Amino acid sequence: MSRPQTDRHSVRRRVVRLLRWALGDTAAYELARRLSNAIELPLLLCRLSISSTKEHRQVAGRLVSAVGCGESKVALAIAQNARQMPDRRAEKIVSHRYKFVWICNPKVASRSIIQALLVADPDAIRVEQRTIEELFLAYPETNGFFSFAFVRSPFERARSFFDDKLDPGPLAPEWNVDRRYYGLHKGMSFAEYCRWLETPFGSDAFAERHWLSQYRHIEANGCLPDYVGSYENLEESWRWVLARLGVPHTALPHLNKRRTVCVEVDDDSLAVLHRRYVRDFELFRKVGLRGLVRGDGPR
Numbered sequence: 506m507s508r509p510q511t512d513r514h515s516v517r518r519r520v521v522r523l524l525r526w527a528l529g530d531t532a533a534y535e536l537a538r539r540l541s542n543a544i545e546l547p548l549l550l551c552r553l554s555i556s557s558t559k560e561h562r563q564v565a566g567r568l569v570s571a572v573g574c575g576e577s578k579v580a581l582a583i584a585q586n587a588r589q590m591p592d593r594r595a596e597k598i599v600s601h602r603y604k605f606v607w608i609c610n611p612k613v614a615s616r617s618i619i620q621a622l623l624v625a626d627p628d629a630i631r632v633e634q635r636t637i638e639e640l641f642l643a644y645p646e647t648n649g650f651f652s653f654a655f656v657r658s659p660f661e662r663a664r665s666f667f668d669d670k671l672d673p674g675p676l677a678p679e680w681n682v683d684r685r686y687y688g689l690h691k692g693m694s695f696a697e698y699c700r701w702l703e704t705p706f707g708s709d710a711f712a713e714r715h716w717l718s719q720y721r722h723i724e725a726n727g728c729l730p731d732y733v734g735s736y737e738n739l740e741e742s743w744r745w746v747l748a749r750l751g752v753p754h755t756a757l758p759h760l761n762k763r764r765t766v767c768v769e770v771d772d773d774s775l776a777v778l779h780r781r782y783v784r785d786f787e788l789f790r791k792v793g794l795r796g797l798v799r800g801d802g803p804r
Contacts, residue, residue, distance in 0.1 A: 560710035586687040592714040593636045598622045600629040608654040625755040637725040654723040657736035659782035699774040738794040
């Protein structure tokens with residue numbers, strides 16, 4: 506499913522400007538909202554229905570059902586979810602001095618790694634809002650650079666995200682992305698979150714970067730980076746990468762540390778995560794504690 510060519514909010518703002526002089530601000534905005542939804546929802550439904558992606562078609566069915574039952578709020582919430590695209594544009598770091606490309610995998614010590622790499626090479630380029638394929642097109646010389654990333658146990662990564670963003674505790678930060686995903690909300694239990702991940706709305710078809718499958722973040726055109734290290738053995742993996750690149754040792758800072766919450770985990774949740782992240786679990790097993798060198802297997 507391709508990205509919408511025109512942002513719905515910009516369309517609404519233009520319509521509001523046309524109507525404001527006659528209706529007043531509040532009435533103009535409400536009428537513009539209804540008009541834009543009346544125009545956009547059928548187009549969105551059409552794109553979902555003809556998509557080759559199973560989850561798109563499933564969401565189209567849910568949207569049709571909500572509209573048919575007159576559940577306008579539910580329909581709009583589903584449509585908001587359906588507008589999302591898989592977010593593979595997490596940050597990357599490019600160093601021309603040491604000839605490397607680091608690929609961010611969110612919830613895998615990314616803040617700490619970014620700071621350490623920029624300390625090691627202050628002239629390194631911090632690339633944002635590009636997929637790895639887009640980065641190689643923008644910087645063609647990097648196709649020959651050493652690429653690396655780190656992966657984490659899919660179970661621990663899911664629990665880390667829940668602890669960081671969805672746990673209802675008083676220290677949990679404000680986070681508004683749940684408003685864009687139907688059925689996801691702060692205060693839900695970990696078991697509920699796991700079940701949501703297995704619904705079409707929590708699938709990779711619409712995923713925000715923090716729960717998008719790890720292999721989709723780090724693969725470029727179906728190929729893994731030159732080296733994939735282990736979060737569970739991060740210090741050793743980090744030292745190996747620095748030695749391989751000839752980078753002077755730079756300690757990893759301990760950033761973005763969160764409180765540890767006792768999350769109750771049942772067998773059903775574990776089974777759901779194994780189904781949802783089957784390829785990530787396979788990759789995690791291949792990487793092991795010592796890391797995976799492309800073409801050579803475990804180092």
